[in-house]
Amino acid sequence: AQKVTQAQTEISVVEKEDVTLDCVYETRDTTYYLFWYKQPPSGELVFLIRRNSFDEQNEISGRYSWNFQKSTSSFNFTITASQVVDSAVYFCALMTTDSWGKLQFGAGTQVVVTP
């Protein structure tokens, strides 16, 4: 069985602060994919990143960065110099060979950025 845990329900920051969102996953599969999605107030889930289980290289895309650590089963997401437009719910998700096609989402973390 697989599971995704996002322990932080809500994080509030002031603009320009950094914010890190935690994601811990559980799976017995050795091949799997991890995803992050953003859900702004409009409701549409926006794809941010996909990583496979064999690639532990950290990634940076603009103000976004991701830290994948298999040893701790974590795939954390950092927004640097946050902006008001970053306010949204962020979901971490897992897809395994046991359930190809199915995204298993965490409960999400609400990020509130105030000016």
Added chain:
Amino acid sequence: GAGVSQSPRYKVAKRGQDVALRCDPISGHVSLFWYQQALGQGPEFLTYFQNEAQLDKSGLPSDRFFAERPEGSVSTLKIQRTQQEDSAVYLCASSLVGRNNEQFFGPGTRLTVL
């Protein structure tokens, strides 16, 4: 259109009514997924199509839920005899062939059952 579209965006039904929710995937996307998102939670997988074939329906919560994609493009999720616990946002997503590809989501249909 550029993205996945869903209609209606909002639906209010009386308990016991049947509803039909429509999804138009991105043109050329072979795979289509339905998810259910309860308030304050992450989306939960319902079912998956590749072209017109429904390859996985393990997430459908009961036999009142039925999905189809007869021509491998537009899909309809039907809920019969709606119950209050069916109230949720129903999200549709599509992707290129290959189950591990990123899924592009529509804006969802918010269903409220009174």
